[in-house]
Amino acid sequence: MSTAPGKASSSVPVASAATTLAARSLTKRFGARTALAAVSFELVPGELVGIIGPNGAGKTTLLSILAGVLAPDEGELSRPVTEIGWVPQQPALYSKLSVAENLRLFARLEGLADPEAAVARMLEQAALSDRADEQVGTLSGGNRQRVNIAIGLLAAPSVLLLDEPSASLDPRQRERLWVFILALAKQGTTVVFSTHNVAEVERYANRVLLLADGELLFTGTPSELERAVGGDPRDFEAALLGFLHQRGH
């Protein structure tokens, strides 16, 4: 079901029982430019949400605010950012450390009760056990991204944010990455990802957040977006462009 974009509100977001994260009226300005204008939405467990939009739409700004890297000028989140897993677009890893050492360092910095158990769990989950002692700098882009995601999952967050996770991967690595992400969602983790790849959104996302010029224009499933435009239901990219055109973007 599609919903209208949220209106600006100063009330504290109240999450329903089924909501893992609620964002209310998130606004961010850089000087005179409004990068994000009163964006509100709610996420439920196991959802795979794709944030799409043209360049400069505010995708990275929204993810950065959800991750706690940027502070919003207005608006609030229902959950502390420390309880949200975050995977930046560029792997945030120490290339001179091994896979296990990177995981162990962040597990300790996260203050996990049993860092070694968390490391072992993530090595297994990311299928990196046989690469545990290899320096990250020697890994392929795909494996590096898996370590990057594994670090975001160390504290077993209920929400995982991924900023363009497949941007620098080849098709085979991309496929393996999505298998991994889908498995996470199946286990109940809410996954929010930004991307320029419309096909990925159509294929994997349960829900789409469409941003343009900092405004949230649409939230719903990919097929709902296609229906909203009334075009060819087999061409999601054309539907997206048509929707943006209709809304004057």
Added chain:
Amino acid sequence: MRWLLVKDLQILRRSPLLTGMLVLYPIAIALMIGFALSSPPGKPVVAFDNEVAPGKGRIRIGNQQIDVASFAQDLLSSIQPIRVHSQAQAVEAVRDGRALAAVVIPASLPGQIEDLITQGVGSPTVQLYLNTKDPIDKEFVDQAISSRLTEVEQDVSKRVLAVAVDDLQEVLDGGSVQILGQSVPLLGLHNARTIVASTIAALPAGSPLRVALRQVVGFADLAIEGLGFASPVLGSIGTPLTVDETQLAGATTPTDAYAATIAVIVSLMFVTMLLAASMLALERSENAYSRLVRGLIGPGRLLSEKVLLAAGCATVVTLAMAALVSLFVHLEWSRFELWVVALALAGAAFGALGVAIGAVTREVSAASLLAFLISLPIAFIALVPASAVSGSVKSVLDAVAFVFPFRAALEAAGNAFSGASPGIALPLVHLAALAVAFGLLARLALVRFAD
């Protein structure tokens, strides 16, 4: 913070080139300083042509004898000579680079000296040819030879003055002079006056000669008085001026210990600033910074960790360096705990400056380059001697040196190593204040230039 520190040490351990440079650089500096301070000054290679024939260099003045050959020997002691046998060969040796300079003592030199002494004419000349390609070499050779020639000149003057004083004394007191191998007695003014005075006494009271002879006695009295005064004056001219030095501002650092302190602080500055700046920039170039500061560790603690890492590594390295330097230069091991305090606080101040540089850069190479470029003028400005610049420039340089840690670090370490003045408390407080100030600046820059 502990785990970040462990992580950084792991990264350093796995960066052998960087770690090797950080360790080897100060050791190389320490060894160079040590050998430079413990080695005797070098002698310039000089082509030497003595054209005075053997046995022809002796000059007799009164009862004194001057041997030009002995002066040539003195000159040779301050150079590493290449013996040549003509002026042309001497010049060629300089031209082809075998010698930095050439000294030619002409065959006429003894005659020139004799003419000057006996007749007061001429100017005895020794020829010096310098290679002017390298100004530092030129200065080195010029100083080595000129200072030795000045000594020779003074020695000749002393001997001539001694002859003059002896001759004056003989004019006063009488004696004998050698004329054509015959010893001829010399009456002397005192004896002449006595004879004239006796003659006056023997003359009749009304003799007209009395008036004339009294004038002779009067002249003799004046001459005796004047010459009696001139002798000690002439003697004193030959005695060099003695400078009696008294230090009023307390003990100073010995020159070699001061040079060693500069070497240690320069190394400490490079190691700390480069390490602090580059390790902070590394967090950004590895994209880890934003992941760290979203609740895992605050910017303040991140900066403190980098300062601690850089200051700790630099303190260990420079303590080892100071220990190595102490093999060549006397450093007060009894003040070792002050070495540690001074170097650690200096490291903290340089480390805070380093993280301030690292906070405005995103790349390790840019941070390292900026740290290097900033550190050089900091050291240079702090080392400009107060007497080398005028009032207003000195004030500006002092102000700049005050806001950077180099001078305070030099004072603190200088005191720690040798107990020199001024005391250590003030520089330590200064360093602590600079560490806090640069730390705050780094904190501001980190937020201002956040991803």
